[in-house]
Amino acid sequence: MARDRDSDVLVIGAGIAGLTAALCLQEGGARVVVLEGGAEIGGRVQAVRGDDGAVLGDLGPTWVWPRWQPAVARWMGRLALAPFAQHDAGDGILDGFGGPPRRQHLIGQDGISRLVGGPSAIVDALAAKLRPETIQTGATVVRVEAGNGALRVTTAAGQSLGARQVILATPLRGTLEKVEIMGLPVALESAMRAAPTWMAQQAKAVAIYPRAFWRETGLSGRMASRSGPLAELHDHTPASAEVGALFGFVGIGATERAADPEGVRGAILDQLVRCFGPEAGAPSELVIKDWAQEPLICSTLDLATPPEHPGIGPETLRAGHLGGRLWFAVSESADQSPGLIDGAFSAGEMTAQRVLTTL
Structure with missing residues (x-):
């Protein structure tokens, strides 16, 4: 397994929420790496x-x-x-x-x-403000685990990266299905399952x-x-x-x-x-x-349930977990305009602000 350089914060997902969080963290002085599972950035954009x-x-x-x-x-x-x-x-x-x-x-x-x-202008503008080496595409995260006062993330290709904090900026249901994360509270898992992925x-x-x-x-x-x-x-x-x-x-x-x-x-x-x-x-x-x-967008649970617009979920979706080191920042986790572009901006910004207070 290849071990890569560590960072202050790993952001998983390069949609609007993830890129917003990364930019706010960079402006706050944090060392940030963004991992995007797709070949291109943007997520649903x-x-x-x-x-x-x-x-x-x-x-x-x-x-x-x-x-x-x-x-x-x-x-x-x-x-x-x-x-x-x-x-x-x-x-x-x-x-x-x-x-x-x-x-x-x-x-x-x-x-x-x-x-x-279009919204592509948002993605392009956010990415242009990040340091050139910040974003890695084609890096699908399959595991997040805690240890030695930090978190370690593993990709499908076997890459291993460590960080003091990790922000998961990917759809909540898909994250629960595709990423192995030990130690999540039952209430959090329940809230993630209850959050339909908008547009899925x-x-x-x-x-x-x-x-x-x-x-x-x-x-x-x-x-x-x-x-x-x-x-x-x-x-x-x-x-x-x-x-x-x-x-x-x-x-x-x-x-x-x-x-x-x-x-x-x-x-x-x-x-x-x-x-x-x-x-x-x-x-x-x-x-x-x-x-x-x-x-990377539509989970099996999304396909198995009637489509609906996400509502504002419980505060556990916006809290820190695994010792206050793991966070979620995606439109569906927002406390305003969930599922919309406004929610993605809000979730990314709010989560970055909370993470910065821990560094």
């Missing part, structure tokens, strides 16, 4: 990119509400991120509400914003077009459907308007999606034509991200 690398669509979270989300507002300022309003002008489409799809004015989505560059069972479809043609006929791009396969749809055109885009959530269960992915794709295109006309059936790109197929 992934994007459709153009040939030039520009973000054309978000495959994970999209929206923020800066007026009501203090952590988002604060970090947007710190990272110089630019918001723009979710496009909502025009009529929506009702599909499957008796008869053919019809135009209908839909209640506005007051306060919903997007970010120029979802699939998101993003259709890219040369232009936002629906706007030309007074449509907002919004659609609500009882027929499916997309249960809802929204305009997803980037701030640059260099392309047009629509995104929707697939209202088909994970098992059915996995059994016939091409059938799902074809049904989505048929629905787009039904609701928006022939031009909608010929996107330059249609990307379907099925998060249920991502083992």
